Amino acid sequence: MDDERPARFEAVYKGAYGQITAYAARRCDSPQDAADVVAETFAIAWRRIDEMPRGQEATLWLYGVARNVLSNHRRGEVRRQARSAELDAEMADLYGNSPDSGLELAAIAQVFRTLPDDDRELLSLVAWEGLDRQEIATALGLSRNAVRIRLHRARGRFSRALTEAGVCVTSESRLVPAERPL
CATH class of the missing domain: 1.10.10.10 (Winged helix-like DNA-binding domain superfamily/Winged helix DNA-binding domain)
Incomplete structure (x- = not known):
């Protein structure tokens, strides 16, 4: 069973990579963000290979994983922007009288x-x-x-x-x- 896992992952990766990449690229602001989403999606797929359905359903399952990864990415981006706004406000407080x-x-x-x-x-x-x-x-x-x-x-x-x-x-x-x- 364990010997089958790498080959199964490789087959799913080769079959779905283009679709998942296009899905992420259409939803991300930059190619780097899309690449991060795709990489995380396939890392999760590897970790959860035993939960991944077989056949064409594997690609559909990957779309769901990618959707969740995108949601996490967006939440992280919102947090990063909030921290940046806090830092901007702190800078204004520190240097406001200059x-x-x-x-x-x-x-x-x-x-x-x-x-x-x-x-x-x-x-x-x-x-x-x-x-x-x-x-x-x-x-x-x-x-x-x-x-x-x-x-x-x-x-x-x-x-x-x-x-x-x-x-x-x-x-x-x-x-x-x-x-x-x-």
Whole structure:
């Protein structure tokens, strides 16, 4: 029985992959999200292979699984957007009295969201969590020197992105929480 499972999964995968991918692609905002949904759908199918019906019903069962995965994905996206809104509000509270408030703050937040994930993480660990380079190195499993270099590059990319967006941040108007020294 166990020897049959990989072959059965492979047959269902080959037969339904295109249909499930098209189903996900039509319902997701990006190809990456669709790929994630398809991957999770087939991972669940593998884990639950003994529950999967045989024949054409297997594809129908996969549609149901994909539907549930999409629902979970959407709920996760809503939670992520809510956290982002909370973070935006927190940033507004922290920097609301600065000369860079209002529209410029919104532009800065938008530029920040366009940075690569690794850059956002490093800059967030410094600015929001207040970690120093050694603490970041420990948290990320990197050397202190690697953190120094990556942080320098991330700051440079952020600065260039702000300039390209038309946001002028001078040393006198830097966005730094009042309780944290420059």
